[in-house]
Amino acid sequence: MRKSSKRKTMRLLDTIERLRAAGLRPTRQRAALAGLLGSEHRHISAESLHREAAKAGVPVSLATVYNTLHQFTEAGLLREVAISAGRSYFDTNTGDHQHFYCEESGELVDIPGNAIVVDGIPGPPKGTAIDRVDVVVRIRRN
Amino acid sequence: MRKSSKRKTMRLLDTIERLRAAGLRPTRQRAALAGLLGSEHRHISAESLHREAAKAGVPVSLATVYNTLHQFTEAGLLREVAISAGRSYFDTNTGDHQHFYCEESGELVDIPGNAIVVDGIPGPPKGTAIDRVDVVVRIRRN
DNA sequence: TCAACAGATTAGAACAATTCTAAAATGAAT
DNA sequence: ATTCATTTTAGAATTGTTCTAATCTGTTGA
Incomplete structure (x- = not known):
């Protein structure tokens, strides 16, 4: 073998x-x-x-x-x-991280979760709890 | 009249x-x-x-x-x-702000832009510039 | 004022992504 | 091996959006 x-x-x-x-x-x-x-x-x-x-x-x-x-x-x-709309991706990386998204090419690029920090999120509406925070940094070629 | x-x-x-x-x-x-x-x-x-x-x-x-x-x-x-995918919204508020999104009801709720702060975004990939940073805080009823 | 034309609107067809359906196939437990 | 619940499948159906070609409407200038 x-x-x-x-x-x-x-x-x-x-x-x-x-x-x-x-x-x-x-x-x-x-x-x-x-x-x-x-x-x-x-x-x-x-x-x-x-x-x-x-x-x-x-x-x-x-x-x-x-x-x-x-x-x-x-x-x-x-x-x-x-x-x-009309574009859904699945990511094999389930760990804490976010994405760059290129409007022109439709490509995703990872942003490590330890790099990015989101602060000041208000309490969620009554009767709900935060499930996840998604950050998409939209980029364009120049 | x-x-x-x-x-x-x-x-x-x-x-x-x-x-x-x-x-x-x-x-x-x-x-x-x-x-x-x-x-x-x-x-x-x-x-x-x-x-x-x-x-x-x-x-x-x-x-x-x-x-x-x-x-x-x-x-x-x-x-x-x-x-x-298959759900696109238009927002009449074009100012700086972000959103809660309820997975169950499909509703959006505004988060004022002065509340939320995103920090530590790495430099965008070579040849690109940041267009916009979108934050979606996904919530669920409990 | 109105003729003419670029630009806008329309119904319906076409399209893309996704979900549904009901029938056939398969894995797990006898 | 037999059975039964689960899974897979092809193809139809659905959803959200864009395209097309014909028709209509603002605007401009005579």
């Missing part, structure tokens, strides 16, 4: 464990998608992941990609980043 | 002046929509403004509502607030 193959196998087992831990049945498709998401932090859309899966020879329906992304998000494996 | 009618007329003239000043031809529809947007600060969607116009007896096509909202935004009369 070659090294790369062995590594792949170990990653797969890992993935299956993580799915189980998240309370998700480790199906073929979920494991494949989790594998594609990989360990490096990335910003993906449903469409782009669907294309990637197809390219990797894992035929998954677009509906399943959407289902899976939402389940992963609920399970805390992903974070959804709202940018603009 | 009744008081309310006089007030209405004055507002209309005002509106027309503001449109001209923004370099927009003061058409029936633009004046009507600008009038509906009124002077109090509000958060609206294209759909909601379209419904309002219909209810007020001003038949405007949805396409015109979209066109007008975008033109007003470009002219600096409105600010667009991106909340989530």
